[in-house]
Amino acid sequence: MAISCVTVVTDTPGRLLLGIAGVGLILFAGITWRARPKLAITPDGLLVGGVLRSHLLRRADIKIIRITEFRRIGRKTRLLEVDAAGDQFYIFSRWDLGTDPLDVLDALTAAGYAGS
Template sequence: MVGAGVAGLILGVGTVTLVTDPPGRILVGLAAVGLLVFAVMSWRARPKLAIIDGSLVYRGWWRTRQLGRSDIRLIRITEFRRIGRKVRLLEIDTADDRLLVLSRWDLGADPLQVLDSLTEAGFAADRP
């Protein structure tokens, strides 16, 4: 994320200094803008999950949503193999039939550790 921002800034400088190559200037400028947008949006979106004042706060790209214990039906870990390695996802099933799927990238930590923290806070307890 920080690397993408730094690379975007370097490409931005390259856009300004490539005076003799207009097509290259446009391509480098587009790459710079893309990297900077990616860096800013990644910074905004992570981490997506936090426990604040007894409620679970889920932050998406554009809005933030608060979930109380009664709003959560089930929290579980799913594991599968992908490109030769094991991938874990944290799934949160809400009472209004929404499924939030969060990866390690989204959480900023291992999903198992996040599940342990949610269990300690009383969010991932078994529900009838």
């Protein structure tokens, strides 16, 4: 879009709109690339990644980890829910995790978070 803004479009308002759209897509791609995956197992606990900074959830802070499954637009959707102390509640989709939430739950169980 940014290239076509400079080379193809000849009117000023069209260039401006196409330029704004191109910059918006580049920013969206950068933020999306930075934000995934959002959950990592570390020796200290679970590292929950965000766009600007990450949060560390220690084992003692985690109340429960579970899978929620529901139907949406004819498809079955799974979400991984992490309930932590201090009214912190995290929901991760397949898009956030980069894989199936059931696989992530299995990895968390193997790492010793099953009793949480």
